[in-house]
Amino acid sequence: MEARHSAMGMWTHSRPEKVCLCPFLPGCPLDVSTCLYIVQHPAEESRVLRTVPLLAACLPPGKCKVFVGRRFSEERNPELAAVCQHSKTLLLYPGAEAQNLQDMNEIVTGDVQNVIIIDGTWSQAKDMFFKNSLFHLPKQVQLSSTPSSQYVIRTQPTNMCLSTLECAAITLSIMEKDPAIQEVLLKPLRALCSFQLQHGAQVHHSKEHLLKCGLYDKPLPKNKRKMKRIQKLITNQKI
Template sequence: MNTVSNFSSCEEDDVLSDLGALPVEESERRPTCDRCTRPTSVCLCPYLPSERAQVSTNLYIIQHPHEEVRVLRTVPILDISLPQDKVHVIRGRRFNRHALLDKITSYPNTLLLFPGPGAVDLQSIPLDSYPSYNLILIDGTWPQARGIYSNNRFLHRPKQVKLSLNVVSEYVIRTQPTDAALSTLEAAAFALSVLENKPELIEILTKPLRALCDFQLEHGAVPHQSKEYLKKNGLCKKKIPSNQRKNEDDS
């Protein structure tokens, strides 16, 4: 027999009133590090540079809004590893008017790190042409990055550059489109090592990324192979029809 059905309406009101008076238990939050904002048990600070790495290059990172809500992002590592006035994160997909971006993309010392038919090898850029460079990167999945580039004509103004490297991304907890594709952090690290003529910046900036990946793998994450690798080895899952997929590039 259902005992609840034997309560009178007044008794029900009394029970509900008593329940409503009970203190609400707040879920216990894990303590986090003030510097890297990670839980203290997986703090990245031991792997970060003890002092911010000094660079003259100004980084302008155009970040797709979906990237901001991801837990395992790489841009925050750049933000706490480089001088605060050298890393500028600008979020959005389409910019009809943006005074800063409009100004920066008009300067002759501004470069856009984005592969394409017109992109030149970053190594070919003369370092003595200007006191410093502005470097624009697009942060997001490749479809999102292509959408941002296509939908914002001001991004077609700067000289377009690419990295010609024979390396595989160490960001193994996220699937890359090709074996040669790098995370935003890695791309920035390699580019800065060229523009600053400081090869050591690669290790300084990617060391915390490796630690981040190691922490995730220790807690059950599975290493990801690139889509290119999966296709070559017949490991791709059956393709989902386009009308069932979310259009990531918003183009």
């Protein structure tokens, strides 16, 4: 357990023993060939309940690398640039040009692949994607269908939006052709949410749910672009 505490760093050391997440982590790191590269918005570093440390604790050293920043370039980030230029790299980001990961036939079990995931709010992720040319080099993929998020202690834009850990769990289960991976990675996330709810946290429904149920208690935006996004959430249109 101490070794796993070390793997999770100060984020785990700050948790009391009675809400320790170590019992919910796999006994040994998952044996995967896929390498995850998390490009993380700086604001995520200060969030107490972020999910990337849980993800990293479940995977072998070197299989989950985190790069923090808003802007990335070949000069400042040569390792990340090399990954973006690699033929075996995929970028998980939805869009018109993205291929559904579940439909890809060229994924070969045991063949080393790289997957880049942007970690931040949806607006932060969008800004990072469009303002970093490096992220336009890999093949862009998306998850064609996803379950409702189990990360219920943080508000999501829509019912189908997932946390970084949940995206990684589904992606790895597809890449490795092993559905059991998803359950292993989601186990500590469920425990985290359960502990928080037992100690005063509230279930956070998505903005989509609150708007449709008339429970959204914040002033509606006056900006026409933002208001259009709100209307799309209510009518189930893709954003």
